[in-house]
Amino acid sequence: MSETETEVVAAHRDPVVIDASIRALAGLRELLPSLVGALLLTDDGFEIARATQHGGTDERLASMASSLQALGEAIARELGLGDSEYALIEAHHGRVLLRRIANQPIILAGVFDDDETVGKAISVSRKLADELSAELASAR
């Protein structure tokens, strides 16, 4: 490799990304007491960091979140709606929120129990996404 070339490190193996992600998820837990679990993952479904509150999340959440985010973005693209910001799954006993970290190949997946208001989860996750995006952009 020449001096001008830079080896591209996958996000889930990049210490800078992992460290920033762990700190971001810790902040999310403080702001959202109803958070059951949260992941930051790569676009292609590899887990970067995880935070759990009440006993863990499904190990396949990263892969499933990757698929669902990609399907949501495909639907928005097909309908000419532009970039999608987040996707929300409303279930009887909780919610799953997926949100892209802007300008990064990274997705946030948060699982909340039914105590949290949707609006708060959306706004707090947006704040995390904005701050993490800015931090990772400035680190490069």
Add this chain to the structure above:
Amino acid sequence: MPEHVILFAGPMGAGKTTAIRTLSEIDVVSTEAANTDRLQADKDTTTVALDYGEIAVGLDDKIRLYGVPGQSRFDFMWTILQQRAMGLMLLIHADAPNPVVAVGDQLGAFLDLANRGGLVIGITRSELGPRDVVDRVRTVASALLPERSIPVFAVDARDYEQMRTMLMALISDVEERAEMMRASR
């Protein structure tokens, strides 16, 4: 002819997305993400949910083409998409680490579909693999499904005529299997 749902399966890098793009008459709906797993396949993007294409048959009928992700961490998509499928187009790239073992693994993962529906196997990049790869794949497939005569093709996923021939063989097998199922009831 009833509507056909065809599933394209195979390991990462086998050419599933390319094959669907070659065959589809509509712009393919793709869910590609940046590939960070360069050890498994040295390519820029990878399918993380599905590919979807269509071929019109007459005025009202369609062949629906679904491609699944190749990596086993997305095997929930294999389960979901397998349920509606009537035929399996299994693609294996000959320069995979062990293409013959990969055929066995993939047939095992899609055995339910292979047993009840049509099945064809395509060997892509055959010029880059072992010289006898097609024969060895045919042997493995016959051992796993001894009652079936499984067509095995050496194909270029970018070649419309080759992929069309393979698809027609699959449709024929789908209809034959459906007729057998009806007769056995």
